[in-house]
Amino acid sequence: MRRLLSALSLGLAVLCALPAAAQTGQQNPQTPVLVIESERLFLETEFGQASLRAIDDQARRLASESREIDAQLIEEERALTEARPTLTPEEFRARADAFDEKVLRLRRERDEASTQLGRARDEAEQILRNAALPVLAQIVLERGAVAVFERRDVFIVDDSIDITDEAVARINEQLGAEDVQTGGVPVAPPSDDAPEQSDTESDP
Numbered sequence: 511m512r513r514l515l516s517a518l519s520l521g522l523a524v525l526c527a528l529p530a531a532a533q534t535g536q537q538n539p540q541t542p543v544l545v546i547e548s549e550r551l552f553l554e555t556e557f558g559q560a561s562l563r564a565i566d567d568q569a570r571r572l573a574s575e576s577r578e579i580d581a582q583l584i585e586e587e588r589a590l591t592e593a594r595p596t597l598t599p600e601e602f603r604a605r606a607d608a609f610d611e612k613v614l615r616l617r618r619e620r621d622e623a624s625t626q627l628g629r630a631r632d633e634a635e636q637i638l639r640n641a642a643l644p645v646l647a648q649i650v651l652e653r654g655a656v657a658v659f660e661r662r663d664v665f666i667v668d669d670s671i672d673i674t675d676e677a678v679a680r681i682n683e684q685l686g687a688e689d690v691q692t693g694g695v696p697v698a699p700p701s702d703d704a705p706e707q708s709d710t711e712s713d714p
Contacts, residue, residue, distance in 0.1 A: 540653060540654040541653055541654065541655060541670075541671050542654065542655055542656045542657065543655060543656070543657050543658075543659065543671060544649070544650065544653060544655045544657070544658045544659070544671050544672075544673050545658070545659050545660070545661040545664055545667050545671055545672050545673070546646070546658055546659075546660065546661060546672065546673050546674050546677060547660070547661045547662070547672070547674045548660060550674050550678065551638060551642055551674070551677060551678060551681065552634075552635055552638055554678050555638065555678050555681045555682055555685065556682050556685070556686045556687045557634070557637070557638055557641075557681070557682075557685040557686060557687065557689055557690060558634070558635075558638055559687065560686075560687035560688075560689075560690040561630075561631065561634035561690050562631075564630075564690055565627060565630050565631055565634075568627055568630070569627055572620070572623055572624070572627065576620055579616055579620075583612075583613060583616070586609060586612075587609065590602075590605055590606065590609060593605075634690070637685070638681070638685065641681055641684050641685045642677065642681055645677055645680045645681055645684070646658065646673070646677055648680075649673050649676060649677060649680075653671075653673070658673075661674070
């Protein structure tokens, strides 16, 4: 989520130039500095939690399938070994080569499945970043802030400037668990107050 905060900082100058009237009348204190626990945006939002459950379910299914495949391969290897005395060297070599190719193919398929499982969280986090960016920009505007820092990077923090809970609640209004289940994930449209994200920006 550090990328999200970096993108957000790009629009702070624009937010500071907005009329002061737009930043008054809020219950939350006006402050130039805010902090956030960005990891919690994924761990505590409904979308993030549902994404993790879906990934965990898929991981368990993959592990179960792997155990079944391993048991099948052990049985096939045992049967091939027992059949060896009844086969010519050529027949045995052909069957052994076919078995080895099968093992390699299944190993590649499992490796690919594991890789896709890792990508699933990255994709879910990207969806959440897209939805969270305008939400955080609006909070920055309302608080009259000019900077947002990771809470863990700040030595002493007043809880009143921590916007994590507020961000989680607002993101839940835009993105929910049902969006993971249906696959139709709505991304919050960028508002006039939201900072633009650079096309050249890369993850740290």
